[in-house]
Amino acid sequence: MSAAPTVAAVLGSGSWGTTFASVLADAGCEVRLWGRDADVADQVNTERRNDKRLPGIELPAGIRATTDPRAALDRADLVVVAVPSQVARATLTELRPLVGPDAVVVSLMKGVELGTDRRMSEVVVEALGIAPERVAVVSGPNLAREIAHRQPTATVVSCIDEDVARRVAAACSSSYFRPYTNTDVVGVELCGAVKNVIALAVGIAQGRGFGYNTTATVITRGLVEITRLGRALGADAETFSGLAGMGDLVATCSSPLSRNHTLGKHIGQGMSLDEAVAATGGTAEGVKSCRSVLELARSTGVDVPITAGVVAVLHEGMPVDEMARGLLSRPQKAEGLSAEG
Numbered sequence: 601m602s603a604a605p606t607v608a609a610v611l612g613s614g615s616w617g618t619t620f621a622s623v624l625a626d627a628g629c630e631v632r633l634w635g636r637d638a639d640v641a642d643q644v645n646t647e648r649r650n651d652k653r654l655p656g657i658e659l660p661a662g663i664r665a666t667t668d669p670r671a672a673l674d675r676a677d678l679v680v681v682a683v684p685s686q687v688a689r690a691t692l693t694e695l696r697p698l699v700g701p702d703a704v705v706v707s708l709m710k711g712v713e714l715g716t717d718r719r720m721s722e723v724v725v726e727a728l729g730i731a732p733e734r735v736a737v738v739s740g741p742n743l744a745r746e747i748a749h750r751q752p753t754a755t756v757v758s759c760i761d762e763d764v765a766r767r768v769a770a771a772c773s774s775s776y777f778r779p780y781t782n783t784d785v786v787g788v789e790l791c792g793a794v795k796n797v798i799a800l801a802v803g804i805a806q807g808r809g810f811g812y813n814t815t816a817t818v819i820t821r822g823l824v825e826i827t828r829l830g831r832a833l834g835a836d837a838e839t840f841s842g843l844a845g846m847g848d849l850v851a852t853c854s855s856p857l858s859r860n861h862t863l864g865k866h867i868g869q870g871m872s873l874d875e876a877v878a879a880t881g882g883t884a885e886g887v888k889s890c891r892s893v894l895e896l897a898r899s900t901g902v903d904v905p906i907t908a909g910v911v912a913v914l915h916e917g918m919p920v921d922e923m924a925r926g927l928l929s930r931p932q933k934a935e936g937l938s939a940e941g
């Protein structure tokens with residue numbers, strides 16, 4: 601990334617890809633938005649809208665949408681990845697020859713890869729064959745629809761090279777979007793992925809009819825779960841009380857705009873997983889990532905009882921009431937961050 605105005609390619613024209621393209625355009629970048637859907641690209645170019653993912657929202661001028669990855673990535677010094685986590689590796693492997701040798705790559709994705717338990721920045725590094733210093737992640741309380749309406753929010757841009765994090769932050773900073781920087785990529789990514797699982801648990805509890813005490817308990821103990829896993833994997837303690845941690849957890853567990861929260865609610869109200877996925881629309885990353893998060897925790901020796909409960913309900917047929925009973929009947933312990941749940 602040079603100091604000159606940034607040429608950005610956003611890969612994925614879903615709700616967050618389209619919204620982040622708008623943020624970048626409002627911040628002064630030249631933006632190309634790549635997606636597979638020709639109707640979406642046509643509508644972005646002719647009407648400045650993406651009604652499929654952001655109905656009723658006018659997009660800024662300065663976004664050029666295309667289904668041609670070559671056109672999107674030509675001369676791009678910032679490459680932003682916003683496809684569902686489980687297709688990131690295949691998508692990037694295919695596009696690898698088109699990514700410029702000096703481009704900075706930014707992951708917006710909040711998931712952990714099934715089968716490998718890799719975080720998304722690790723997938724980017726492996727699929728594109730680039731140094732981790734060229735890979736940044738963006739994560740925070742960032743519900744796409746609110747940002748597309750230009751409502752104020754903040755986020756964290758994280759990269760192990762602090763200078764790269766600063767340059768990415770400068771490229772996406774605007775009157776309504778305030779990026780902070782840090783170098784704790786592990787912590788920021790774990791926060792983003794695991795909060796989706798906790799939001800599923802909160803949704804399940806609310807769908808079952810439980811009230812604010814249960815919600816607050818799951819959020820609080822969920823943050824302990826995220827922190828415990830993150831600390832065991834080398835993350836900084838501070839990250840968990842910041843925007844990517846507490847901030848995003850609160851936003852996702854509170855908002856009906858969250859697909860994970862909403863899907864959990866459907867499950868709590870008695871829908872099957874297939875019905876809930878169909879009713880929710882969009883990508884609820886926690887549905888798949890709950891399994892990889894559980895694997896990661898088990899391989900690290902960290903107890904994650906809420907995540908285990910979500911996996912059991914979503915993928916192993918455990919009734920919601922049994923999950924609740926299981927969580928509440930565990931042995932008494934002192935409150936805190938010890939390795940046990």
Ligand SMILES: NC(=O)c1ccc[n+]([C@@H]2O[C@H](COP(=O)([O-])OP(=O)(O)OC[C@H]3O[C@@H](n4cnc5c(N)ncnc54)[C@H](O)[C@@H]3O)[C@@H](O)[C@H]2O)c1
Nearest residue numbers: 613614615616617682683687708709710742743744882883
């Ligand atoms: N929506 C939000 O508020 C939000 C905010 C922050 C982070 N995120 C994260 O951003 C990522 C993308 O989420 P989203 O909300 O944009 O999802 P979305 O479901 O709105 O869009 C996903 C897009 O990826 C496309 N896609 C699916 N499979 C593909 C493939 N094989 N190749 C290329 N494109 C493919 C879909 O066509 C769609 O356009 C997720 O990891 C999510 O957790 C979302």
Ligand SMILES: O=P(O)(O)OC[C@H](O)CO
Nearest residue numbers: 740741742743858859860
């Ligand atoms: O809609 P969700 O559940 O993917 O959540 C969206 C964002 O991650 C909130 O920051």
